[in-house]
Amino acid sequence: MPVPLSGTEYKTDPYPLYAELREQCPVHAVEFPSGVHAWLVTGYDAAHAALNDKRLGKHHSRGNDRWRARASIMPAPQHSQLQVHLLHQDPPKHTEMRKPVLTWFAPQRIEGLRPRFQELADELVDALPAEGPADLIAGFAAHFPFRVLAEVIGLPPVLAKAFRREWGQVVAPVGPADPGRPRYEGLLRGLQGYIAEVTADKRANPGEDLLSSLVRAQDEGTLTVEELDSMVFQLLVAGQEPVTNQLGTALMTLLRHPEKLAELRDAPELLPSAVEELLRFDSAFELTTWRFFAEDSDLHGTRIPAGDSVIVSLCAANRDPRRFEDADELDLTRSPNPHLAFGHGIHFCPGAALARAELQIALGTLLRRLPGLRFAGDPSDIAWVPAVLARGVRCLPVTYDRRR
Structure with a gap:
């Protein structure tokens, strides 16, 4: 029987289940709340290999009828108009579409923008109450x-x-029979209308920026209209919520380990290595998106039918004791730290340098400017986001001595 990946207990702390699955074997049949079935890869070595396995493709056309019956649930026309972004492409199209994104998200460019990012962080802290409590998510x-x-x-x-x-x-999947489906479809239409406004604005007022370059690529025939809209969709969604979630998981981890929070506050030079460890310890990218074999294939001893979805658990891989010593312990100075929080291989997150800079600046600013930072209540009362592929908290009530 497939292992259910659902429920409050699982979303609050999936690591005991992942440890159990890792010990049994690398690949397991699982079921998501929407009823979608998949094959989950759990161990570090198996995950690393799967992320680099050229037999596994990402394009939805590879999915079989069983997968498509439940997983292709974004309704038309949005499914065809917003689902052809980088995460659902294979080479050579993936390579071509990825190039402009890599240029604008290059580490050197991101480093040059750090002063501006710091200004933005300080503006938000300035708007927090002079004394706690406050919700660090909202x-x-x-x-x-x-x-x-x-x-x-x-x-x-x-x-x-x-x-x-x-x-x-x-x-977040919302099936056709779900009572929340009308709201979901309304959000889709609203977002699609917003994307149309963005592309129209950039066509009328082009500049030297990523959005303008994507619009030019569509005008020149390099991208289709659907590919342009999908890439803007991916930028807006993947560039926001995952980092919000990662800030939430990182702050939850530090607040649960006050001695580590104090260590990082007193030694801000640890921020780069601390961020890597916080990414490893509890990643916002809990699971990858779908991958498919074009034909029946063996995956670490398990026979996977063609077109069945294969998903890698990045969180399970990052806590594998066969790869990380004291894997369930938080070590802000851990080195080396080859975590898989941003994936690996050709689909390695192109925004990794940006996310790292954001996390370093955000955490450094909050710890420096909010002395005495601590939970405002019982952390067990904090609700985790019931997302299928991601980890994060809905709110994070804290208090502090004062705002510097």
């Missing part, structure tokens, strides 16, 4: 990533202010 983490993203991709301030965070929920 007051900081829900806004900082998108403000940074807008700077990086060239989203005009007026349009940036018009973006609704709830549009990011469209990546």
